[in-house]
Amino acid sequence: MYENMVTARHYEERLQEEYLEGKQPAFDISAGPIPGELHLAAGQEAAAAGVCQHLRDDDAVTAPHRPHHVAIAKGVDLQRMTAEIFGRQTGLGKGKGGHMHLFDPEVHFACSGIIAEGCPPAAGAGLAAKKRNEDSVAVAYLGEGAIDQGAFLESLNFAAVFDLPVVFVIEDNDWAISMPKERVTDVENGANRADGFEMPGVRVDADDAVEIYEVAGEAIGRARDRNGPTVLEVQVHRRMGHFMGDPQTYRPEADQDAALARDSIERLEADLRDYGVDDETMESIREESHERVEAAIAWAKEQPKPDPADAYEDMFVNPPSGVTDSEPDFDVAGGDD
Amino acid sequence: MSDASGETRDLTMSRAMVSAIAHEMRENDEVFYMGEDVADYGGIFDSTEGLREEFGYDRVMDVPISETAYLGAAVGAAQEGMRPIAELMFVDFFGVAMDQIYNQMAKNTYMSGGNVSVPMVLTAAVGGTYNDAAQHSQTLYGTFAHVPGLKVVVPSTAYEAKGLMHNAIRDDDPVLYMFHKRLMGIGWLPAPDGPKTPVPQTDYTIPFGSADVKRDGDDVTIVTLGLHVHRALEAAADLADDGIDAEVVDLRSLVPLDTDTIVESVEKTGNLVVVDEDYRSYGVTGEIVASVADEALAALDSVERVALPDVPIPYSRPMENEVVPDVDDIAAAVRRTQ
Numbered sequence: 001m002y003e004n005m006v007t008a009r010h011y012e013e014r015l016q017e018e019y020l021e022g023k024q025p026a027f028d029i030s031a032g033p034i035p036g037e038l039h040l041a042a043g044q045e046a047a048a049a050g051v052c053q054h055l056r057d058d059d060a061v062t063a064p065h066r067p068h069h070v071a072i073a074k075g076v077d078l079q080r081m082t083a084e085i086f087g088r089q090t091g092l093g094k095g096k097g098g099h100m101h102l103f104d105p106e107v108h109f110a111c112s113g114i115i116a117e118g119c120p121p122a123a124g125a126g127l128a129a130k131k132r133n134e135d136s137v138a139v140a141y142l143g144e145g146a147i148d149q150g151a152f153l154e155s156l157n158f159a160a161v162f163d164l165p166v167v168f169v170i171e172d173n174d175w176a177i178s179m180p181k182e183r184v185t186d187v188e189n190g191a192n193r194a195d196g197f198e199m200p201g202v203r204v205d206a207d208d209a210v211e212i213y214e215v216a217g218e219a220i221g222r223a224r225d226r227n228g229p230t231v232l233e234v235q236v237h238r239r240m241g242h243f244m245g246d247p248q249t250y251r252p253e254a255d256q257d258a259a260l261a262r263d264s265i266e267r268l269e270a271d272l273r274d275y276g277v278d279d280e281t282m283e284s285i286r287e288e289s290h291e292r293v294e295a296a297i298a299w300a301k302e303q304p305k306p307d308p309a310d311a312y313e314d315m316f317v318n319p320p321s322g323v324t325d326s327e328p329d330f331d332v333a334g335g336d337d
Numbered sequence: 338m339s340d341a342s343g344e345t346r347d348l349t350m351s352r353a354m355v356s357a358i359a360h361e362m363r364e365n366d367e368v369f370y371m372g373e374d375v376a377d378y379g380g381i382f383d384s385t386e387g388l389r390e391e392f393g394y395d396r397v398m399d400v401p402i403s404e405t406a407y408l409g410a411a412v413g414a415a416q417e418g419m420r421p422i423a424e425l426m427f428v429d430f431f432g433v434a435m436d437q438i439y440n441q442m443a444k445n446t447y448m449s450g451g452n453v454s455v456p457m458v459l460t461a462a463v464g465g466t467y468n469d470a471a472q473h474s475q476t477l478y479g480t481f482a483h484v485p486g487l488k489v490v491v492p493s494t495a496y497e498a499k500g501l502m503h504n505a506i507r508d509d510d511p512v513l514y515m516f517h518k519r520l521m522g523i524g525w526l527p528a529p530d531g532p533k534t535p536v537p538q539t540d541y542t543i544p545f546g547s548a549d550v551k552r553d554g555d556d557v558t559i560v561t562l563g564l565h566v567h568r569a570l571e572a573a574a575d576l577a578d579d580g581i582d583a584e585v586v587d588l589r590s591l592v593p594l595d596t597d598t599i600v601e602s603v604e605k606t607g608n609l610v611v612v613d614e615d616y617r618s619y620g621v622t623g624e625i626v627a628s629v630a631d632e633a634l635a636a637l638d639s640v641e642r643v644a645l646p647d648v649p650i651p652y653s654r655p656m657e658n659e660v661v662p663d664v665d666d667i668a669a670a671v672r673r674t675q
Contacts, residue, residue, distance in 0.1 A: 029525045035468035035654060087468070087653030098470040098652030113472040114430060115402050142416055148401035151433070178378035184401040250377035287417050308659035311651045 001053050001209050002272060002282065005045040005265050007289040008069040011078075012040045014297055015068070015085065019244050026247050033301070034085055036096035036098055039066040043207070043239035046264035047171045048073035050212030050234070051139060054220040060125035060138040062118030063111040065100045070141055071111075076104040078296040095306040096261050096314065108136075116142055116149035119168065123155045126164035126229070137165040137223040144233070145176025147190045156231065162196040165223035167216070168231045173238035173259075178250035194231035201231040207264040237262050345535035349522025351383035353495035353536045357502035358385070358422065360540050362392055365420060368506060371398035371407055372424030372460075376622055377498055382462045382521050404434035408459065412442045412511075415457035420506060427462035428515060429475050442511045443486035444572050455511045460503075463491075464517040464614060466566055467526055471649035474657075476563065479620035480614065481513050482591040484525045488512045488545055489591040491564035493520065497589055500543030507542065517564045517614075531567040546593035550602065554584035558602040559669050561612035562588040565662065569612055572667035583671055591621065599625065600633045607638040608674035612667050617644035641670040 015038065022032030029035065039050075044066070052073035063070040071081055077092065084091030085099045092102055100113035108125070112118045122140030129136045146152055147170060155307065159166045172192045173182050187193070194201025202219065204212050212234050219230035237259035241248045248256065269282060348356065353402045362368045370385055370392075376387045376399040377387035388623040400407040404425065411423035431438060438459065445453050462624045465474030488510055492498040497517065505512040520532040522590060551566060552573050566587045573583040584602050588595065603609050609629055611622040622642040629637060651657055 007624070026524045026527075028527055030467035036652065037469055037473070084652075087655075091653075093652070095653030095656060096471070096649075096651045098468070101470055101472065101652070113470070116432065119432070145402045148403040149433070150405050152401065176373070177381070178374045179399050179401075183399060306651075306653050306656050308655045311648055311656035311659045312646065315648055 001049040001213060003266055003285050003289055004049040004052070005268065006286050007293060008045045008048065008072045009042060009265060010290050011072065011293045012023065012042050012068060014293055016040060016244065016267045018297065023046065028110075029245060034099075035087075035090045037098055038244040039242065040240050041066045041069040043259055044171055044173060044236040045069045046207045046209035046212050046268070047234045047236050048143075050209045051167070051169055051216040051220070051232070054217050055139065056136065057107045058136045059148065060108040060122060061110075061141070062122045062139075062141060063102075063109070063141045064115065064118055064146070065111070065113045066143070067100065067102055067111040068070070071102055071104070071109055074109050075107045076102065076109050077106065078292065079299045080104070082296040082300035083303045086300045086303070088300060089306045089310065090303045093312060094314065116146035116151040116256055118142065119152045119155035120158070122168075123164055123166055126159060126166040126279065127162065127167055127221070130162070135224050137167065137220055139167045139169055139220075141169050141171060143176060144170055144172040144174070144181055144190050145179065145184070145195055148185060153193070154230070156193065156229070158199045159229040160199050163226070163228045165226065166229040167219045167223055169216075170231065171234040171236050172233055173236045174255070175238055175242065175251070177242040188326070189233065191231050191233035199229050199231065201233070203233040203235075205232065205235050207236045207262060207267070209264055209268045236264070266269065344538045346538065347533055348495045348536045349528070350492065350495045350498045350516065350532045351386060351521040351523065352497040353503050354384060354492070354516065355386055355388060357499045357534070357540070358506070359388060359391060360504040361503065362388070362396060367418065368420045368422065369396040369398065369424045369462060369552045370424070371400050371411065373400060373402055373426050375399060376422055380424065382518050383523050384424060384460060384462070384516065384521070386524050387509050401482040404430060405437055406491050407600070408434040409437035409441060411457045411459070412437060412445070415455045415511070416445065416453055418462045420456050422458040422460060422506065424564060425459060425461040427473050428463045428477050431461070431477065431480070439484050443484050447486055454509045456509045458505045458512045458514050458517065462518050463515045464519055465650050466519050466564070467659060468652055468654050468657055470652035474650040476515070476517070476614045478515065478562070478591055478615045479624070479634070481515070482621065482624070486511070490545060490589065491515045491517075491562045491591065492589070493563055494532045495536050497543060497549075497587075499536050500541050501545075501589065503540050508545070515563070522548055529567045531570065543589065545590040546595045547589065548595035548598040549587045549589055550584060550598065551587045552581040552583065552585040554606065556582045556606055557608040557610060557674050558584045558586060558606045559610045559667065560586045560588065560599055560613060560619060562591070562621075565614055565667075566613045568662070568664050569667050571664045572625065572671065575664065575668050576671055581671060581675055594624070594628065596628045596632060600629060603629050603633055604636045607636060609637060609639070610641045610643065610667070610670045610674060612653065612662055612670075613644040614661060615645060616647050617642060618647050620644060639674040642671055643667055643670045648662065
């Protein structure tokens with residue numbers, strides 16, 4: 001767990017540096033080696049590590065638009081994920097998906113940039129496991145802002161009526177972009193959404209990786225034992241803006257300070273010390289994870305950029321005859337980088 | 338641009354859009370705005386900047402991330418006679434609330450035999466060119482223009498943004514107002530030269546179904562909308578150096594479509610190039626070409642379509658640049674007509 005969390009934190013710190021390259025002094029979202037939006041999860045690592053620690057490669061996970069910490073905890077190929085974020089040909093999606101749309105079928109990981117829309121596919125993975133009489137489970141991650149979305153509520157009902165092995169993990173960071181939870185949701189405890197579907201709903205109030213690990217273990221165990229779905233809500237803290245470049249003018253400074261003051265990684269370090277893990281051991285874990293991150297970034301940056309014509313590939317895995325690609329019948333002059 | 342006169346000031350497209358909304362909100366208590374991050378944030382694309390400060394949370398409402406609920410609620414409030422403006426942050430999110438848009442907002446007037454009206458505006462940010470991949474870069478003009486019952490407008494400059502917004506809010510039918518992120522004048526997404534224009538201080542309307550000839554020319558008609566008006570104008574300037582005189586028609590609305598202006602232009606030039614940032618098949622380019630063929634087949638010497646090839650929009654820059662039509666693509670298409 002600790003290794004996953006420090007890897008995710010360092011990974012995102014490095015991504016942030018790389019992202020800002022070429023975007024300074026005037027921030028231009030379309031400039032630099034990592035263009036487009038970038039949503040970082042600093043402060044939310046415990047939600048990923050505490051849950052995914054219980055998962056196997058054949059367990060499915062769907063992540064939302066803020067996916068890196070979950071992907072790392074689930075064991076997504078770090079090098080190919082990084083290459084994807086840099087838009088390279090050897091990336092997980094050959095440069096077609098980018099940071100919000102990472103797919104690693106080897107470890108059954110997928111994500112979507114549309115709020116709550118990972119919930120139905122997670123229920124579907126649970127359905128497949130049930131139909132095949134396998135003991136794999138599925139986990140859908142969503143933010144607290146997504147608990148009002150139809151896709152989430154419909155998925156709860158679907159998972160409940162068919163007793164599917166699914167755990168819905170709500171990462172409550174208090175903010176849906178600029179909208180504070182209390183102004184857009186009438187429940188303080190999002191896990192209570194489970195009540196209406198007669199399934200267990202559990203909330204972990206502190207962003208405490210150990211407690212999340214324990215509670216998640218029960219929920220995932222229940223799913224694996226065919227005892228149905230669970231909603232698990234965990235409190236996390238958004239240390240940064242919603243996306244890189246978010247000025248956060250809507251956010252009280254005290255809230256930001258509180259988020260920075262409550263660091264689940266430091267908390268876990270204190271717990272580890274209590275368990276007798278010495279600082280040198282933690283330091284060596286950190287160093288190793290940093291090296292892994294640096295290696296992934298270095299590897300990714302060396303990878304070739306896609307050929308412009310690659311844009312026409314992969315529309316179908318079984319292209320209709322006569323429509324093997326959709327390249328237009330005129331010359332396209334674009335494609336310069 | 339003969340729709341208004343009087344004192345003007347230069348505005349970005351977002352400021353022009355907001356000035357029209359603010360004007361209508363001051364004039365009519367029944368107008369209100371709702372969407373995600375529209376109050377405190379001022380709209381992710383500055384579409385509501387400053388409105389909450391003037392009108393408060395009751396009339397500039399941050400809503401839960403529940404598009405079915407709030408877009409459907411706009412339909413319901415509109416049917417009660419209010420004039421809601423509801424913002425869909427990225428047009429790509431339409432699917433989450435497809436039924437409320439496609440089956441309620443668009444069809445209730447018709448199904449009620451004209452006894453119910455839905456005087457609402459659905460605003461949505463559209464467009465790519467900033468490497469945000471397939472779920473955050475579409476224009477989907479054709480998708481919304483395809484279903485009967487929605488008026489669809491697409492401003493290309495600040496002048497259009499204000500005049501079309503005034504008209505949209507005052508219209509008794511549902512209007513889909515699609516603004517291109519790249520034109521808004523947002524700090525983090527620089528606009529090309531062009532969308533920042535003089536805008537009359539007073540209110541004025543641009544009627545839907547009135548395309549605007551942005552550049553006169555004799556050799557070829559380029560029909561386009563949104564961001565690609567500016568790319569077409571740049572291509573036309575390049576082509577002028579080679580002695581090709583291109584006329585650029587800015588559609589300004591897809592529904593209703595001003596076929597007269599297009600046909601008049603094609604009858605003059607004989608050549609038609611349609612440029613669209615939406616998918617090629619079953620889309621805007623095909624519709625324009627078919628409309629011209631219906632009405633002026635004999636005048637057509639050549640036709641070219643420049644649109645997104647039928648692929649989702651790829652993330653990586655070399656591939657996105659490949660599929661989104663640029664100035665060179667437009668110029669090349671024009672040359673093929675000559």
